Amino acid sequence: MSKKIYLYGNWKMNNTYRETEKFFEEFPGVYEPFKNDAGLEVGIFAPFTSLWPLSQGAKKCGIVFGAQNVYYEPKGAFTGEISIPMLKEYDVTHIILGHSERRHIFFEPDEMIAKKTKAVLEAGMTPVFCYGETLEERESGNTFTVMERQLKAVLDILTPEEAAKVIYAYEPAIGTGKTATPDQAEEVCKWSRELIGNPKVVILYGGSVKGSNAKELLSMPDIDGALVGGASLKPASFLEIYGAYKG
Ligand code: 13P
Numbered sequence: 001m002s003k004k005i006y007l008y009g010n011w012k013m014n015n016t017y018r019e020t021e022k023f024f025e026e027f028p029g030v031y032e033p034f035k036n037d038a039g040l041e042v043g044i045f046a047p048f049t050s051l052w053p054l055s056q057g058a059k060k061c062g063i064v065f066g067a068q069n070v071y072y073e074p075k076g077a078f079t080g081e082i083s084i085p086m087l088k089e090y091d092v093t094h095i096i097l098g099h100s101e102r103r104h105i106f107f108e109p110d111e112m113i114a115k116k117t118k119a120v121l122e123a124g125m126t127p128v129f130c131y132g133e134t135l136e137e138r139e140s141g142n143t144f145t146v147m148e149r150q151l152k153a154v155l156d157i158l159t160p161e162e163a164a165k166v167i168y169a170y171e172p173a174i175g176t177g178k179t180a181t182p183d184q185a186e187e188v189c190k191w192s193r194e195l196i197g198n199p200k201v202v203i204l205y206g207g208s209v210k211g212s213n214a215k216e217l218l219s220m221p222d223i224d225g226a227l228v229g230g231a232s233l234k235p236a237s238f239l240e241i242y243g244a245y246k247g
Pocket of ligand 1: 206231
């Protein structure tokens with residue numbers, strides 16, 4: 001298989017500052033065999049408070065690193081928020097936006113996620129834009145209506161050049177224990193590529209990706225990589241996914 005594969009770990013609210021330091025004590029050794037693989041891009045997205053040790057560790061390993069959210073205003077009276085200039089001082093280049101947990105637990109609306117995506121692009125950084133339906137929405141036959149609404153909200157305010165720079169991540173029904181089959185994931189990623197209107201955009205799949213299912217998912221023609229939650233928290237389980245894909 002010759003396509004470039006993206007293996008991104010979303011740590012969510014896991015791995016403290018000290019645990020992140022520990023992760024990188026183990027990670028370089030594990031990562032070594034994969035380091036020179038031009039067909040692979042590894043990235044890790046940590047909580048804000050772990051960004052410093054993440055940046056130090058990631059730079060040593062030559063991997064991409066980023067945050068899991070950001071606000072679109074550069075500064076001001078926005079208690080509890082983090083701005084793009086704040087992240088830039090940590091050399092952050094990639095930011096996850098619109099994760100299903102942000103949408104469903106913290107009620108972030110489509111318009112806010114779209115504005116964040118635009119602001120990140122305008123700052124010269126790469127948004128990892130997440131979208132996807134809940135289990136209820138899938139079971140009621142609304143998968144494509146929901147995703148069209150989520151994607152259109154952002155595509156409406158981006159230029160085609162900006163839309164081409166976004167990394168899209170399809171993450172359905174997260175946290176329900178039910179995951180999409182490779183065929184279902186492929187169907188949505190293919191459909192998304194057509195809706196976005198650019199065959200070259202990068203589209204990841206996220207939802208219980210692990211060593212045992214990675215090969216099948218990553219072999220799908222419209223899936224360019226994985227956004228991995230639980231299996232990214234330890235170096236060995238994270239890279240088992242790559243091993244499975246290659247093997
Ligand atoms: P899991 O891999 O733990 O199912 O998490 C998926 C996810 O939400 C990644 O962003």
